[in-house]
């Protein structure tokens with residue numbers, strides 16, 4: 001267990017449950033974004049994301065959920081992700097303890113696995129929960145999106161006393177379309193489950209304010225803390241794998257070196273060759 005600090009940003013290297021229990025105080029965090037391993041057999045550096053059963057996974061998750069609830073301030077918010085198959089276990093547990101305001105679908109354009117005998121998975125669920133449904137931040141004006149229906153067609157809304165044009169902006173609904181992070185994107189890091197900056201940008205703007213503390217107990221590529229920092233929030237990040245800790249030290253604490261080695265963005269080969277390679281290139285781009 002090791003800790004790195006700089007100007008309101010803390011990175012803990014170690015196990016999330018242990019660190020939550022020993023290092024994070026009661027009611028000290030404004031916003032938590034939790035994106036844990038999903039129990040689907042992914043390899044996260046030295047860690048394999050597989051439990052012996054759904055129940056064993058849920059029991060493990062209940063431990064960090066309890067800790068997250070403990071460290072959340074009375075007006076705090078938690079967003080929680082997991083696999084579609086595991087979410088019912090966590091949803092049932094959480095709704096007994098927090099108010100679930102929205103069940104969000106993060107929908108994307110291509111599946112990691114091209115399913116042939118069933119319908120490929122094109123979304124991941126996100127719970128939006130708060131401790132107190134009468135008092136929580138929600139900065140609607142910060143996250144408005146284009147209202148495509150009436151306003152786009154320049155229709156007039158005759159429902160009130162005075163007819164007026166439809167609003168051109170609205171608060172997003174609970175189906176969010178953001179592309180998955182792909183190799184050719186500027187934000188890409190070497191990690192099997194990187195979440196897009198745009199997704200975290202919406203969550204952090206809506207559910208926290210400048211100077212607030214944002215916690216991510218399973219940081220991966222540290223997207224949460226990188227985006228939160230850019231938005232003027234303080235951050236606490238936890239990650240068990242040294243390979244990914246390096247990403248956080250570079251992305252959040254802006255360190256150049258770790259244990260004598262340079263910390264750099266992944267080097268990418270995006271050169272495309274002509275001729276015989278074209279088919280192969282097209283196949284690769286399709287996968288990405």
Ligand SMILES: C[S@@+](CC[C@H](N)C(=O)[O-])C[C@H]1O[C@@H](n2cnc3c(N)ncnc32)[C@H](O)[C@@H]1O
Nearest residue numbers: 015016035044193194195218219220221239240
């Ligand atoms: C789904 S990924 C998180 C991805 C992250 N949201 C992002 O955008 O990059 C889960 C992360 O949890 C880490 N992890 C697994 N077990 C852990 C544990 N017990 N404590 C802390 N981190 C853990 C994995 O190494 C992995 O990076």
